[in-house]
Amino acid sequence: MYQTFIEVAMVTFATYLLASPKNQMTPQVAFVSLTLFSQLRVPLFMISEMIGLTVQTMISNTRLKTFFVEEELDSEAVQRENSNAFFIIINFEKSIEVQTATFSWDSDRNIPATLRNIDLTINRGQLVAVVGKVGSGKSSLLSAILGEMEKRQGYVGIWGKCAYSSQQAWIQNMSLRKNILFEHEYDQLRYKQIIDACELTRDLEILPHGDYTEIGEKGINLSGGQKARVSLARALYQNSDIYFLDDPLSAVDAIVGEQIFKKAIGPEGILKDKTRILVTHSLNYLNECDLIVVINDGTITHTGKYQELIDDPNVADVFKTLQQSSEVEDDEDDEIPPEMDDENKDGEESDKSDVSAPGKINSRFVSRHSTVHSRGRKSRMTVDTEVSL
Ligand SMILES: Nc1ncnc2c1ncn2[C@@H]1O[C@H](COP(=O)(O)OP(=O)(O)O)[C@@H](O)[C@H]1O
Numbered sequence: 001m002y003q004t005f006i007e008v009a010m011v012t013f014a015t016y017l018l019a020s021p022k023n024q025m026t027p028q029v030a031f032v033s034l035t036l037f038s039q040l041r042v043p044l045f046m047i048s049e050m051i052g053l054t055v056q057t058m059i060s061n062t063r064l065k066t067f068f069v070e071e072e073l074d075s076e077a078v079q080r081e082n083s084n085a086f087f088i089i090i091n092f093e094k095s096i097e098v099q100t101a102t103f104s105w106d107s108d109r110n111i112p113a114t115l116r117n118i119d120l121t122i123n124r125g126q127l128v129a130v131v132g133k134v135g136s137g138k139s140s141l142l143s144a145i146l147g148e149m150e151k152r153q154g155y156v157g158i159w160g161k162c163a164y165s166s167q168q169a170w171i172q173n174m175s176l177r178k179n180i181l182f183e184h185e186y187d188q189l190r191y192k193q194i195i196d197a198c199e200l201t202r203d204l205e206i207l208p209h210g211d212y213t214e215i216g217e218k219g220i221n222l223s224g225g226q227k228a229r230v231s232l233a234r235a236l237y238q239n240s241d242i243y244f245l246d247d248p249l250s251a252v253d254a255i256v257g258e259q260i261f262k263k264a265i266g267p268e269g270i271l272k273d274k275t276r277i278l279v280t281h282s283l284n285y286l287n288e289c290d291l292i293v294v295i296n297d298g299t300i301t302h303t304g305k306y307q308e309l310i311d312d313p314n315v316a317d318v319f320k321t322l323q324q325s326s327e328v329e330d331d332e333d334d335e336i337p338p339e340m341d342d343e344n345k346d347g348e349e350s351d352k353s354d355v356s357a358p359g360k361i362n363s364r365f366v367s368r369h370s371t372v373h374s375r376g377r378k379s380r381m382t383v384d385t386e387v388s389l
């Protein structure tokens with residue numbers, strides 16, 4: 001900045017002298033001008049800052065306005081008991097209950113409801129898989145239970161504190177550790193366990209400052225798979241009673257996904273005693289789930305254990321379709337854009353979905369998941385971990 005000041009002074013004096021032969025460089029002219037320049041230095045610097053801040057203010061203002069004019073959600077739509085231990089004790093068995101409920105993303109009753117006639121009871125400690133085609137309403141079901149959707153009829157009850165990991169990983173502009181802790185106290189043992197369960201140990205070794213590495217805006221210096229795992233780690237760290245996990249394994253490759261399921265989500269994982277609702281499009285984990293919920297076109301078509309469902313010819317067809325669609329998706333994932341293809345050539349073992357080298361963004365997954373969620377008309381600042389109920 002001081003350099004600029006000298007340059008400005010020199011250019012101004014040169015222009016002054018060259019502009020007319022009558023112009024003389026006297027001490028009076030020189031010193032008065034220098035004083036003026038020095039006084040102008042700070043305001044000029046502030047003008048550039050101010051322009052930047054004004055633009056930011058305008059953008060934030062538009063966003064906040066859109067948020068504030070949204071219709072209010074009915075806080076009574078979901079009956080929640082998370083603080084009153086008495087209610088939890090007398091209703092110990094149940095975690096979630098939904099009875100003949102219909103939900104919509106829009107308050108306009110002329111628009112058909114997204115989820116219809118939902119009946120679902122989930123007991124404490126159960127692992128429930130939600131499967132269905134893309135757009136069938138899996139994510140909407142989680143949002144509905146969390147009270148994010150308009151309830152048109154029916155009953156929803158939740159007993160316990162909830163944590164939510166959204167389909168689109170949500171990363172804050174702070175260090176990786178802070179992203180996981182999310183304002184909670186650091187508990188070394190628990191933290192290490194979660195890092196290991198989310199298969200983040202290797203990533204922390206590669207990142208320039210380990211878990212102190214600052215993560216850029218929207219997780220710019222993390223790959224899609226890394227973001228998904230950090231987001232899951234954050235949800236895990238919350239120590240809640242009920243976990244809503246919206247397809248957390250879709251952005252990681254099969255082997256890493258299997259490990260995460262085993263160490264974190266599955267019957268032997270960290271969350272083994274918690275109630276877990278896992279949206280997934282992978283059929284590999286279904287036989288380890290206590291209950292499978294099949295959704296099609298906004299309604300629950302089948303519920304049951306894996307063996308029961310696989311023996312049912314109607315559901316076998318659904319599973320087959322899912323298997324095919326996930327295979328197609330995997331094939332699509334192999335179509336690596338030319339620039340990413342070059343990156344992948346370097347490492348033979350770099351997996352097809354989780355381009356985990358730090359600093360690389362797995363844009364395929366980012367775009368795949370953003371298609372539905374970017375509509376978020378009523379998304380109400382969806383926070384993908386702790387939902388205070
Ligand atoms: N935040 C949202 N705002 C408005 N509509 C949404 C939102 N999320 C999902 N939807 C709509 O709900 C329907 C079901 O989508 P979704 O629940 O995301 O399906 P899935 O998770 O099974 O792929 C779609 O028609 C989608 O457009």
Ligand SMILES: [Mg+2]
Pocket residue numbers: 138139140167372
């Ligand atoms: Mg979804």
